[in-house]
Amino acid sequence: MPSSAYEAFITRVKEISTARAIEAVLEWDQETYMPPRGAEQRAAQLALIAGLAHQRLIDEAFGAALAAVEQEADPDPVVVTNVREMRRLFDRAVKLPTDLVQEIARTVALAKTAWVRARKENRFADFAPHLERVLELKRTVADKIGYTTEPYDALMDEFEPGARAADVQKAFDELKRQLVPLVRAIKDAPRQPNPELLTRPAPAAAQAAFGRRVAADMGFDFEAGRLDVSAHPFCSGTSPLDVRLTTRYDENYLPASLFGIMHEAGHGLYEQGLDPAHAGTPMGNSVSLGIHESQSRMWENLVGRSRPFWAHYFPKLQAEFPSFAGVSLEDWTFAINTVRPSYIRVEADEVTYNLHILLRFDLERQLLDGRLKVRDVPAAWNESFKALLGLTPRTDAEGCLQDIHWSMGILGYFPTYALGNLYAAQFFRAAQRALPDLDLHIARGELRPLREWLRENIHRHGQRYRAHELVQLVTGEPLTHAAFFEYLTKKYKPLYGF
Amino acid sequence: MPSSAYEAFITRVKEISTARAIEAVLEWDQETYMPPRGAEQRAAQLALIAGLAHQRLIDEAFGAALAAVEQEADPDPVVVTNVREMRRLFDRAVKLPTDLVQEIARTVALAKTAWVRARKENRFADFAPHLERVLELKRTVADKIGYTTEPYDALMDEFEPGARAADVQKAFDELKRQLVPLVRAIKDAPRQPNPELLTRPAPAAAQAAFGRRVAADMGFDFEAGRLDVSAHPFCSGTSPLDVRLTTRYDENYLPASLFGIMHEAGHGLYEQGLDPAHAGTPMGNSVSLGIHESQSRMWENLVGRSRPFWAHYFPKLQAEFPSFAGVSLEDWTFAINTVRPSYIRVEADEVTYNLHILLRFDLERQLLDGRLKVRDVPAAWNESFKALLGLTPRTDAEGCLQDIHWSMGILGYFPTYALGNLYAAQFFRAAQRALPDLDLHIARGELRPLREWLRENIHRHGQRYRAHELVQLVTGEPLTHAAFFEYLTKKYKPLYGF
Numbered sequence: 001m002p003s004s005a006y007e008a009f010i011t012r013v014k015e016i017s018t019a020r021a022i023e024a025v026l027e028w029d030q031e032t033y034m035p036p037r038g039a040e041q042r043a044a045q046l047a048l049i050a051g052l053a054h055q056r057l058i059d060e061a062f063g064a065a066l067a068a069v070e071q072e073a074d075p076d077p078v079v080v081t082n083v084r085e086m087r088r089l090f091d092r093a094v095k096l097p098t099d100l101v102q103e104i105a106r107t108v109a110l111a112k113t114a115w116v117r118a119r120k121e122n123r124f125a126d127f128a129p130h131l132e133r134v135l136e137l138k139r140t141v142a143d144k145i146g147y148t149t150e151p152y153d154a155l156m157d158e159f160e161p162g163a164r165a166a167d168v169q170k171a172f173d174e175l176k177r178q179l180v181p182l183v184r185a186i187k188d189a190p191r192q193p194n195p196e197l198l199t200r201p202a203p204a205a206a207q208a209a210f211g212r213r214v215a216a217d218m219g220f221d222f223e224a225g226r227l228d229v230s231a232h233p234f235c236s237g238t239s240p241l242d243v244r245l246t247t248r249y250d251e252n253y254l255p256a257s258l259f260g261i262m263h264e265a266g267h268g269l270y271e272q273g274l275d276p277a278h279a280g281t282p283m284g285n286s287v288s289l290g291i292h293e294s295q296s297r298m299w300e301n302l303v304g305r306s307r308p309f310w311a312h313y314f315p316k317l318q319a320e321f322p323s324f325a326g327v328s329l330e331d332w333t334f335a336i337n338t339v340r341p342s343y344i345r346v347e348a349d350e351v352t353y354n355l356h357i358l359l360r361f362d363l364e365r366q367l368l369d370g371r372l373k374v375r376d377v378p379a380a381w382n383e384s385f386k387a388l389l390g391l392t393p394r395t396d397a398e399g400c401l402q403d404i405h406w407s408m409g410i411l412g413y414f415p416t417y418a419l420g421n422l423y424a425a426q427f428f429r430a431a432q433r434a435l436p437d438l439d440l441h442i443a444r445g446e447l448r449p450l451r452e453w454l455r456e457n458i459h460r461h462g463q464r465y466r467a468h469e470l471v472q473l474v475t476g477e478p479l480t481h482a483a484f485f486e487y488l489t490k491k492y493k494p495l496y497g498f
Numbered sequence: 499m500p501s502s503a504y505e506a507f508i509t510r511v512k513e514i515s516t517a518r519a520i521e522a523v524l525e526w527d528q529e530t531y532m533p534p535r536g537a538e539q540r541a542a543q544l545a546l547i548a549g550l551a552h553q554r555l556i557d558e559a560f561g562a563a564l565a566a567v568e569q570e571a572d573p574d575p576v577v578v579t580n581v582r583e584m585r586r587l588f589d590r591a592v593k594l595p596t597d598l599v600q601e602i603a604r605t606v607a608l609a610k611t612a613w614v615r616a617r618k619e620n621r622f623a624d625f626a627p628h629l630e631r632v633l634e635l636k637r638t639v640a641d642k643i644g645y646t647t648e649p650y651d652a653l654m655d656e657f658e659p660g661a662r663a664a665d666v667q668k669a670f671d672e673l674k675r676q677l678v679p680l681v682r683a684i685k686d687a688p689r690q691p692n693p694e695l696l697t698r699p700a701p702a703a704a705q706a707a708f709g710r711r712v713a714a715d716m717g718f719d720f721e722a723g724r725l726d727v728s729a730h731p732f733c734s735g736t737s738p739l740d741v742r743l744t745t746r747y748d749e750n751y752l753p754a755s756l757f758g759i760m761h762e763a764g765h766g767l768y769e770q771g772l773d774p775a776h777a778g779t780p781m782g783n784s785v786s787l788g789i790h791e792s793q794s795r796m797w798e799n800l801v802g803r804s805r806p807f808w809a810h811y812f813p814k815l816q817a818e819f820p821s822f823a824g825v826s827l828e829d830w831t832f833a834i835n836t837v838r839p840s841y842i843r844v845e846a847d848e849v850t851y852n853l854h855i856l857l858r859f860d861l862e863r864q865l866l867d868g869r870l871k872v873r874d875v876p877a878a879w880n881e882s883f884k885a886l887l888g889l890t891p892r893t894d895a896e897g898c899l900q901d902i903h904w905s906m907g908i909l910g911y912f913p914t915y916a917l918g919n920l921y922a923a924q925f926f927r928a929a930q931r932a933l934p935d936l937d938l939h940i941a942r943g944e945l946r947p948l949r950e951w952l953r954e955n956i957h958r959h960g961q962r963y964r965a966h967e968l969v970q971l972v973t974g975e976p977l978t979h980a981a982f983f984e985y986l987t988k989k990y991k992p993l994y995g996f
Contacts, residue, residue, distance in 0.1 A: 018546045021539065022520060025527060033531070037722040038740030041519065041777070045736075048516045052550065224535040238543075242536030279539070 005068040006079060010281060012062050013086055017280040019053035021238035028244050031230040054101075058093045066090055078283050081464045085282035088161065095144045104137050108409040115407035124396040127407070128374050134409050135367055135374070142368070152365045155412035159289040160419065162466040165365060167479070168415050171422060172358050175481040180388065182488060183352055186339045187390075189496035193334040200323035204249035204257075210320055211247065211261035214313070218299060219451035220245075220265045221272055227261065235264045235296075237271030239279045244268075254321070255336055259300050266299030267292055269451055273459025283462040289413065291467050293420020294427055295454065301350045301421075302428045302487065303450070307333050308443035334495055341389040343398040350421070351488055355388040357418035360403070364411050423471060425484035427458065430475045503566040504577060508779060510560050511584055515778040517551035519736035526742050529728040552599075556591045564588055576781050579962045583780035586659065593642045602635050606907040613905035622894040625905070626872050632907050633865055633872070640866070650863050654910035657787045658917065660964040663863060665977070666913050669920060670856050673979040678886065680986060681850055684837045685888075687994035691832040698821035702747035702755075708818055709745065709759035712811070716797060717949035718743075718763045719770055725759065733762040733794075735769030737777045742766075752819070753834055757798050764797030765790055767949055771957025781960040787911065789965050791918020792925055793952065799848045799919075800926045800985065801948070803834050806941035832993055839887040841896040848919070849986055853886040855916035858901070862909050921969060923982035925956065928973040 002010070023046060030042050056062060069083050111130035118127035142151035152165040212227055220243075230246035237243040245264040249257045270286055278284030286292050303309055310333050318324045324332070339349045345356040363380060366372035372380055381400035386392050393399030405413055431453050432438050441449050457474050465473060472478055500508070521544060528540050554560060567581050609628035616625035640649035650663040710725055718741075728744035735741040743762040748754045768784055776782030784790050801807055808831050816822045822830070837847045843854040861878060864870035870878055879898035884890050891897030903911055929951050930936050939947050955972050969977055 014542075015546065018539075018542050022524065022543050022547060025524060025543070026520065029523060029527065033724060033726075035720070035722050035724055035740050035742075037719070038737065041516075041737040041740060044512075044516050045520050045523070048513065049520060049547075221535075222533070224533050226531060226533055228531075239536065239539040242533055242539060244533075 002079075003069075003072055003074070005065070005072060006074065009065040009069045009086075010082070012056065012059075012065055013082065013282075014280040016053050016056045016062075019049055019056065021280075023049050023053065024236050024238045028236040028246075031232070031234070032228045032246060054093065057090060063090060063094070077464055078278070081462065082282050085161075085285075085463050092145060092158070095146075096141065097144075100137070100140060100144070104141070104409055107133050107137060108407065111407040111409070112404070115401070115404065119397050119401040122395045122397040122401070124378050124401055127401065128377075131377075131406055132374050134406060135411075138409060138411050139368060150365070151368050152412060155368070156415065157412075159413050159416050160467060161288055162468060163288075163290070163415075163419075165361075165415075168361070168419065171479055171481050172354075172361060172415075172418065175354060175418070175422070175485070176358055176388070178481070178485050179351070179355060182485075182492070183339065183341060183355070183389070185498050186351065186492055186496050187341070189498040191334075191495070191497040193338045193495075194331060195335050195338040195340075197324075197327055197331065197335050198255050198338075199252050200254075200321075202251055202254040202321050202323065204251055206320050207249050207251075207254055207257045210317065211258055214258070215245070215261055215265040215268075217445060218262070218265050218269060218447045220268050224272055225268055233260045233264055235267035235271065237268070240272050240274045240276045240284070241279075243271040259304050259336075262304040263296040263300035266296035269299070269454065270295040270459055273451075273455040274462055275460055278462055281462075283464060285463050287461075287463055287465065287470055288467045289416035290419035290423060291458070291470065293417055294423030295458070297350075297420050298424040298428050298454075302424060303442060303447070305333075305336050305350070306439075306442065306491075308439045310336075311443045312445040337491070337495055339492065339496075341391050343385075343391065343393050344402055351492065352389060354418045354421055357414050359384045359388055360414040361418070363400075364414065368411065419467075419479070422479060422481055422484045423467070425487045426471060426475045426477070426480065427454070428487070429483045430457075500577075501567075501570055501572070503563070503570060504572065507563040507567045507584075508580070510554065510557075510563055511580065511780075512778040514551050514554050514560075517547055517554065519778075521547045521551065522734050522736045526734040526744075529730070529732070530726045530744060552591065555588060561588060561592070575962055576776070579960065580780050583659075583783075583961050590643060590656070593644075594639065595642075598635070598638060598642070602639070602907055605631050605635055606905065609905045609907070610902070613899070613902065617895050617899040620893045620895040620899070622876050622899055625899065626875075629875075629904055630872050632904060633909075636907060636909050637866060648863070649866050650910060653866070654913065657911050657914050658965060659786055660966060661786075661788070661913075661917075663859075663913075666859065666917070669977055669979050670852075670859060670913075670916065673852060673916075673920075673983070674856055674886070676979070676983050677849070677853060680983075680990070681837065681839060681853070681887070683996050684849065684990055684994050685839070687996040689832075689993070689995040691836045691993075692829060693833050693836040693838075695822075695825055695829065695833050696753050696836075697750050698752075698819075700749055700752040700819050700821065702749055704818050705747050705749075705752055705755045708815065709756055712756070713743070713759055713763040713766075715943060716760070716763050716767060716945045718766050722770055723766055731758045731762055733765035733769065735766070738770050738772045738774045738782070739777075741769040757802050757834075760802040761794040761798035764794035767797070767952065768793040768957055771949075771953040772960055773958055776960055779960075781962060783961050785959075785961055785963065785968055786965045787914035788917035788921060789956070789968065791915055792921035793956070795848075795918050796922040796926050796952075800922060801940060801945070803831075803848070804937075804940065804989075805831050806937045808834075809941045810943040835989070835993055837990065837994075839889050841883075841889065841891050842900055849990065850887060852916045852919055855912050857882045857886055858912040859916070861898075862912065866909065917965075917977070920977060920979055920982045921965070923985045924969060924973045924975070924978065925952070926985070927981045928955075 026042060026045055026049065034042060066083070066086055069079070070087070111134055114130045115127050118124060138155060139151055142154035145154040145157070147154040150165055156163050156165060215227065216222060224241040225243040225245065227245045227247065229248060231248065233247045235243065235245050245261065245268050247257045247260045247264060270292055274284045274286065276284070310329060314329050314332055318327070339351045341352050342348055345353070348356055359381070362384065363372060363377065367374070367377070377400050378396050382392050385399065431450060435441070435449055435453060438450060441447070458470065461470065468479060524540060524543055524547065532540060564581070564584055567577070568585070572578070609632055612628045613625050616622060636653060637649055640652035643652040643655070645652040648663055654661050654663060713725065714720060722739045723741040723743065725743045725745065727746060729746065731745045733741065733743050743759065743766050745755045745758045745762065768790055772782045772784065774782070808827060812827050812830055816825070837849045839850050840846055843851070846854055857879070860882065861870060861875065865872070865875070875898050876894050880890050883897065929948060933939070933947055933951055936948060939945070956968065959968065963971060966977060
């Protein structure tokens with residue numbers, strides 16, 4: 001029986017998360033169906049509801065409710081988790097003065113507009129003063145939050161609770177050491193794919209039907225979710241019973257929507273796999289962005305770009321899209337695994353992708369602790385890019401101006417993308433050990449066993465474990481680059497024949 | 499220059515209406531795109547945001563802000579309107595104790611479920627105790643709000659501010675006196691339409707495209723609005739820049755969607771025609787449900803079912819829908835103006851429709867002041883129905899159980915539908931006087947002049963005038979049945995040849 005103090009606390013927690021859920025619906029609507037001229041009023045709506053959620057969180061009454069439950073020290077893991085995570089959120093929120101939060105909101109609104117223009121006109125200098133200001137404010141945030149080793153930790157903690165930059169650096173260093181030669185070996189390999197065949201015509205409606213079918217096969221519940229179109233694909237979950245995916249359709253490039261849908265459905269399965277009994281509390285929330293990304297990347301790449309997957313789905317694809325008739329399963333599987341260093345992160349293949357992240361992680365840390373000056377970013381970016389990917393961006397627009405994140409004040413977020421790739425490989429290896437017939441299942445189009453395993457071992461835990469604990473628990477080892485590299489080697493060596 | 503007290507007041511007013519706008523987005527989403535399993539969490543979201551809006555309205559601080567502005571007694575009509583209407587809302591809200599409001603919410607939740615089942619199983623007795631309870635609570639509401647003549651006035655005031663049942667009764671009595679013989683004359687007329695041709699096949703996608711085109715011709719701005727599908731068509735406006743229409747498509751009955759879209763777009767033009775400078779304040783709000791309905795019914799019936807309209811659109815319709823080839827403009831125009839007494843209000847034609855309303859208005863008043871007992875409703879309904887429409891409902895499901903309103907505690911709402919029809923005819927007659935070429939414009943597919951006139955004379959005023967003042971101002975006469983009856987006679991006599 002939960003105590004009355006705990007029940008009062010949970011009522012407040014759920015109210016805060018209900019406000020956040022409303023915010024998510026409004027944001028989803030903004031990206032999918034809102035008429036263009038509704039933007040201004042939507043901003044007022046979002047400000048109101050975000051403000052409400054924040055006020056209820058930093059409310060003294062909430063602090064008192066939290067303290068009362070802490071006093072009781074109930075050892076039930078559900079209680080322990082919910083209290084620990086709400087304490088973390090509360091402490092972060094109350095440490096930030098309202099005028100600082102508002103100043104950040106104002107600054108990033110201007111910075112985002114400046115970034116859009118600067119990228120379009122390829123003028124980094126126009127964005128530089130905004131980035132200076134953003135960094136200054138984020139340094140203040142880090143100082144207010146507090147950290148032991150470096151300010152970056154305080155910021156990254158928002159997205160990957162408990163992660164420390166030094167540990168991430170270690171995994172990334174090893175990754176880099178092995179990735180750079182792998183990329184070179186692939187580049188120089190005797191066999192090369194024919195990515196041209198990916199550009200054959202594919203009507204949007206048929207892409208939507210096919211993607212929807214794959215998502216359903218993965219176990220995505222369309223009674224508790226949707227798939228729509230937006231300019232930038234995303235997954236929005238307001239509860240395990242209302243999870244919304246978006247994608248976009250390029251009629252001359254089917255992989256964008258198909259792997260995009262599998263990616264977002266991977267996120268979606270995590271959201272739908274959370275325990276509805278704990279909805280609106282930390283026990284019913286995902287662990288971190290890195291763990292979230294492990295689910296999306298696993299379905300997109302380790303499943304979606306695998307030979308067994310296409311053994312089942314390629315004949316079905318060919319039946320729906322006549323333009324792929326005559327293409328062999330081998331050529332198709334090779335083509336969707338084209339590896340080629342390129343400038344733009346969001347278009348990168350799974351091998352080179354992490355190098356894009358390593359670069360950003362490194363620059364962000366240097367910017368934050370002052371080792372790198374804003375005016376030197378373009379040069380540092382291009383130098384690092386050349387070292388990691390062997391290319392020199394021709395413009396800043398395809399270099400250091402390509403991502404929206406900094407203009408939004410989002411620092412410490414990029415590493416979660418790479419962490420997701422590493423976690424994905426670790427989890428998938430554990431799944432393969434636990435389910436010896438996994439490849440066989442996938443080759444028959446039976447994707448549910450993997451979903452069940454993920455649900456049981458990852459989704460259902462909510463935030464009971466921090467990311468590093470969960471990885472240890474599920475895979476028997478800490479965060480490592482090894483599983484990811486093993487996966488890449490095993491896949492790409494035979495494909496490219498080196 | 500507005501005073502600082504007025505600015506503080508308006509800030510609070512806009513906050514309340516922003517919360518209401520969020521509520522409207524959530525409700526729209528619920529009816530259009532929300533996954534079925536998301537319903538429970540959506541209820542929590544709606545309760546939170548509706549509660550917030552209510553709290554901010556009845557907040558003592560809001561009362562003080564309102565009183566401060568009243569003190570200043572600024573004669574600017576914008577200030578006068580905003581203060582008068584917020585005073586009205588505030589006084590209504592604070593008069594209702596929170597426990598009464600919550601008791602009503604609980605009661606109607608149960609009543610709605612009971613009504614759904616009772617209608618399905620055709621068992622009025624199962625719904626009767628719920629209706630008793632609803633009536634009891636609504637009587638309490640009326641008493642708390644206060645009234646001079648009868649409790650009905652206090653309830654109707656929520657939907658039609660300032661309207662009094664006795665005045666409505668007068669207009670309705672005259673209407674009844676003339677409508678009943680008109681319906682009989684039509685029934686006995688020598689010429690009769692062929693409504694069968696309305697049931698010819700019409701693909702949903704083509705219906706959507708055609709409806710969208712007509713709405714755009716009417717001047718509905720799709721950059722500031724949308725058209726989607728829902729089970730029950732509605733128009734949801736959160737600001738003049740975000741107005742959302744819904745409809746439904748029956749592939750064997752095109753008029754449902756087409757006139758439905760024109761109806762909702764009529765509502766939508768009103769919302770889009772409100773002054774964005776006053777958005778979120780009474781000066782940027784519609785006058786009443788009756789005035790709102792006048793806009794939708796005018797476009798649906800006085801324009802959409804007119805000969806000039808189809809002179810332009812019928813060839814276009816035939817070009818898009820081959821199944822209407824060979825139908826003459828005369829036969830089409832006659833068919834869409836089929837008049838035939840029927841049991842279900844929402845399917846009624848424009849002549850018999852008001853009789854359905856008269857019946858409900860009469861029963862509601864009797865129920866509220868106790869002259870009619872709940873257990874006697876079925877008999878009273880059927881007797882009245884026979885007298886007004888010449889038919890006896892075969893079941894309560896197609897009789898007194900057909901509407902959802904009472905189960906939701908909505909009493910005093912029905913008359914606004916009939917008022918809308920009367921206002922529509924009055925306004926349209928005024929428009930015809932002001933725009934001598936109106937019919938000619940419509941016959942050329944030029945629908946904008948009417949929209950401009952409506953915008954100028956009705957929409958732009960927001961709530962500056964009460965309904966009865968607006969009608970007087972725009973038409974030079976008070977509410978009357980005469981314009982409506984004149985319109986009907988002029989249209990239906992030549993059609994049916996009596």
